[in-house]
Amino acid sequence: MEFSTIGAQDSLDEAKKRLNDFEILVVWGGDRIIGVLTSENIGNHGSCGSACNLDILIDPSPDKSSKWKPDYVIKTEDGEPVMVSHGP
Secondary structure: OOEEEEEOOOEHHHHHHHOOOOOEEEEEEOOEEEEEEOHHHOOOOOEHHHHOEOOEEEOOOHHHHHHHOOOEEEEEEOOEEEEEEEOO
16 A cells, blocks of 8 residues: 555644545654554544554564454554555
């Protein structure tokens, strides 16, 4: 999936603008990834952090991914997201 990143404190208006160019936004809360935003889960109120989908796993093992069945899996390199995909 094509993705970009956004801060949890950023506005949903900013997220909507970025989602014109990307399928999904990885939401950062401070120095860690807290969730993802898609056009389907953007509401009209709050911030990116309050609207994001929290059902994610970051760098899970195949066993953990199949056990938890997250909505999204995020792969990272050196702490930075490099790939986002739908869960199993």
